[in-house]
Amino acid sequence: MSAIVQSIPSELAAIAAGRDHIQTAEFARAANRASQTIRKNYCLTGHCFGIRPVKFGNRLLWPVSEISQLLNGQEVTHG
Template identity: 75%
Template sequence: MAHQHTLELKQIAAGRDHIQTFEFARVFSRAAQTIRKSYCLTGHYLGIRPLKLGNRLMWPVADIAALLNGSV
């Protein structure tokens, strides 16, 4: 199943280093609000910390891929 999520992440990221919250949520089959709430309460989601650009949270693709592959 992680392989499926890794392929989906590769499609969503399309070569970018960071993805937006709604894209991050899609990879984990969660609502974007779930991701935002966790960030507000803990400063991360599953140990992944985003960059904050203006009013957007940008999540690092490399960290997401590591988590999906069990490297974290």
């Protein structure tokens, strides 16, 4: 079995600052979209760009590993 080495884009790494999940506004900044676009896609489909968030209280936390896949042009795999 070969391990997939995933490179986190430097801008995303700076935003995440070592965290596994980031907030909606941070995801929007990394994806170059408006926060409202991210929330609207989530409300309409339950995901945004194939990425499903974790609910924490009244916040949505988005997995950095899946955002990294998106930004690297890879198919988003849930893990």
